[in-house]
Amino acid sequence: MSQELILPKRLLMGPGPSDVHPHVLKAMATPLLGHLDPTFLNIMNETMELIRYVYETKNQVTIAMSGTGSAGMETVFVNLIEPGDKVIIGVNGLFGQRMVDVAERAGAEVIQVQAEWGRSIDPADIEKALKNYSPVKAVAVVHAETSTGANQPLEEIAKLAKEYDALMIVDAVTSLGGMKVGVDKIGIDAVYSGTQKCLSAPPGLSPVSLSDKAVEVLKSRKTKIQSWYLDLSMIQAYWGQERFYHHTAPISMIYALHEALRLIKEEGLEATFKRHEQNGRALQAGIEAMGLELFAQEGHRLPMLTSVKIPDGVDDVKVRQLLLERYGLEIGGGLGPTKNKIWRVGLMGYSSQRSNVIQFLTALESILSELKIKINEGEAVKAAENYLNNHE
Amino acid sequence: MSQELILPKRLLMGPGPSDVHPHVLKAMATPLLGHLDPTFLNIMNETMELIRYVYETKNQVTIAMSGTGSAGMETVFVNLIEPGDKVIIGVNGLFGQRMVDVAERAGAEVIQVQAEWGRSIDPADIEKALKNYSPVKAVAVVHAETSTGANQPLEEIAKLAKEYDALMIVDAVTSLGGMKVGVDKIGIDAVYSGTQKCLSAPPGLSPVSLSDKAVEVLKSRKTKIQSWYLDLSMIQAYWGQERFYHHTAPISMIYALHEALRLIKEEGLEATFKRHEQNGRALQAGIEAMGLELFAQEGHRLPMLTSVKIPDGVDDVKVRQLLLERYGLEIGGGLGPTKNKIWRVGLMGYSSQRSNVIQFLTALESILSELKIKINEGEAVKAAENYLNNHE
Numbered sequence: 001m002s003q004e005l006i007l008p009k010r011l012l013m014g015p016g017p018s019d020v021h022p023h024v025l026k027a028m029a030t031p032l033l034g035h036l037d038p039t040f041l042n043i044m045n046e047t048m049e050l051i052r053y054v055y056e057t058k059n060q061v062t063i064a065m066s067g068t069g070s071a072g073m074e075t076v077f078v079n080l081i082e083p084g085d086k087v088i089i090g091v092n093g094l095f096g097q098r099m100v101d102v103a104e105r106a107g108a109e110v111i112q113v114q115a116e117w118g119r120s121i122d123p124a125d126i127e128k129a130l131k132n133y134s135p136v137k138a139v140a141v142v143h144a145e146t147s148t149g150a151n152q153p154l155e156e157i158a159k160l161a162k163e164y165d166a167l168m169i170v171d172a173v174t175s176l177g178g179m180k181v182g183v184d185k186i187g188i189d190a191v192y193s194g195t196q197k198c199l200s201a202p203p204g205l206s207p208v209s210l211s212d213k214a215v216e217v218l219k220s221r222k223t224k225i226q227s228w229y230l231d232l233s234m235i236q237a238y239w240g241q242e243r244f245y246h247h248t249a250p251i252s253m254i255y256a257l258h259e260a261l262r263l264i265k266e267e268g269l270e271a272t273f274k275r276h277e278q279n280g281r282a283l284q285a286g287i288e289a290m291g292l293e294l295f296a297q298e299g300h301r302l303p304m305l306t307s308v309k310i311p312d313g314v315d316d317v318k319v320r321q322l323l324l325e326r327y328g329l330e331i332g333g334g335l336g337p338t339k340n341k342i343w344r345v346g347l348m349g350y351s352s353q354r355s356n357v358i359q360f361l362t363a364l365e366s367i368l369s370e371l372k373i374k375i376n377e378g379e380a381v382k383a384a385e386n387y388l389n390n391h392e
Numbered sequence: 393m394s395q396e397l398i399l400p401k402r403l404l405m406g407p408g409p410s411d412v413h414p415h416v417l418k419a420m421a422t423p424l425l426g427h428l429d430p431t432f433l434n435i436m437n438e439t440m441e442l443i444r445y446v447y448e449t450k451n452q453v454t455i456a457m458s459g460t461g462s463a464g465m466e467t468v469f470v471n472l473i474e475p476g477d478k479v480i481i482g483v484n485g486l487f488g489q490r491m492v493d494v495a496e497r498a499g500a501e502v503i504q505v506q507a508e509w510g511r512s513i514d515p516a517d518i519e520k521a522l523k524n525y526s527p528v529k530a531v532a533v534v535h536a537e538t539s540t541g542a543n544q545p546l547e548e549i550a551k552l553a554k555e556y557d558a559l560m561i562v563d564a565v566t567s568l569g570g571m572k573v574g575v576d577k578i579g580i581d582a583v584y585s586g587t588q589k590c591l592s593a594p595p596g597l598s599p600v601s602l603s604d605k606a607v608e609v610l611k612s613r614k615t616k617i618q619s620w621y622l623d624l625s626m627i628q629a630y631w632g633q634e635r636f637y638h639h640t641a642p643i644s645m646i647y648a649l650h651e652a653l654r655l656i657k658e659e660g661l662e663a664t665f666k667r668h669e670q671n672g673r674a675l676q677a678g679i680e681a682m683g684l685e686l687f688a689q690e691g692h693r694l695p696m697l698t699s700v701k702i703p704d705g706v707d708d709v710k711v712r713q714l715l716l717e718r719y720g721l722e723i724g725g726g727l728g729p730t731k732n733k734i735w736r737v738g739l740m741g742y743s744s745q746r747s748n749v750i751q752f753l754t755a756l757e758s759i760l761s762e763l764k765i766k767i768n769e770g771e772a773v774k775a776a777e778n779y780l781n782n783h784e
Binding site for chain 1: 418425
């Protein structure tokens, strides 16, 4: 029946996964060490150090959970929240909604602070909620809303959380490695991410970090953590000095994450951020020059994920199909309220390259022209190149 | 700081992970498709078919969970058990104990049916518990206790579960692909496994299958599933026709599992089982010929994992260290009550090879001789070769 896989070539410019760096793919193919092999334990130590590097934290509890970004989200909530705890969650997209669902299953009483999809959460609304519902156990926001392309400034909200003695929880799935998260400087107490966005490793691990304050909360729980698989009190005993066996670590994925983070360190964190910023802004300049509109609120647009309003009369699915079939180029569609209304174009990690910006703009222009959609022909690439030449 | 990984050569003959087949390593290095790419969705379909093949089931809900075997365990309990449900669990090793912990966190009232480590659970004890605690929601046993090397016959217990209208839950982490699980024939309602044992893929996925009866239980739950990440009602909507996005599948790991299962199908299920059986029994013959004793109860010894009593006066850790340092050969030690009392020698999947049997027996004999431990020199390899020559 099944044959060995021979797959079509793809250029991954959707909301994740991004293209994986060839060195990371090579790491994936490395023969296995045992998960308690001294050499492997050393790789785990180095991986923790590298995760600390991208998060910019000294947090002791900084590990890779054995699941995707959503497992990281669940890890944070089931470990820090106990039934009846009040949690304020910023909801301006799918991943904020997901946090609500996950937190409620952990027994939280959730207070939603909403903003329109595509806009960021107003810190004043968070403050109001903190006042009204005091005492609040935690405030949680999504740093980079993958469903909308909007960023969420963290400084002010983190200060408020601290002021009201609440934990500051951040979803950094799409931001980590593509823009500054700055865990220690901002004062984030619990953060999680995924490997398949700006880290450019395959999906399958979730880098998680807890501040000392969060660790104290974990240690002083009154109830048992409802998940065995995600129980940090046991998992940190495997990643820590004790090396106490919990579950078999996804060895190959840790090789991949180690290599992906090592490549980021080699490029340098600031250089990586700058690359994401430049390519993202160039793409956005190109899109606007073409005559299309951006979806996310101005001033809050992510560099690694650009949301584009689909012009009236354009068949969303058809355009994405043509991009995929003709050019092997994958972008994402909208979700929930933005379904068929926006495209989501990623420039994450290894996919964030000047050549990809140009390739996408050229392909999109060809397709829209063929479909007789009115655009400013020939302007997009010029604008993007222009932006890049002026921002080296 | 960190360098690209250059790792020592290992022969993985512990309790898992096993050596990964070179074709599976190659699959791990395949560039990614998007997790909603039509070609990838087709690979998921083929993977489901292949999982059904090794489980020998027609179960519709047969998928790979995005976590290791323990995540599969938790998946089964959090989806099928509701607070207050009575669950009978056979406990004769670490993984039975783990099921108790996981089931209790899901709110189960657990009735433990115990046997000594190294022995199998007596079906009569299960029947007694079923009578005493009726109605019971589920009976759960470990098919191949990785901590002891003992197998658990399933037929009789499955019949009892059916008779008392309880779900039959089986941990097939170490058995799947190395011995018959036979889900449909036995009448198993929920089963989970891992990829890093007899399937010889890296750790990171857990093949799970639910019978129609189990799916009915899932559908008629009164309470919400406590885990979002492991919520099968949502996950099957991604693996099924709806293709509803839940979380980003660990794409590379699915490539690996697809290839690992394809290789098993190419070899043939019965041929794979026979290879495990022959190499395991040959190893056991060699161990006994050397003058060492086997730990697991006679008649209940697993072919893919042999537990060996460590002779008096032998330094457990030192022997394992020498095997690793001199020969790159990894075996496992004991856990809990068997710590420093047994070795666990795996012949799983790609590691189950005649050359590995001989290599291990030779290396162990060299080390024990050097440590002046009284053994029958020169007998082990002869006995193993003899066994294999007579059982082609």
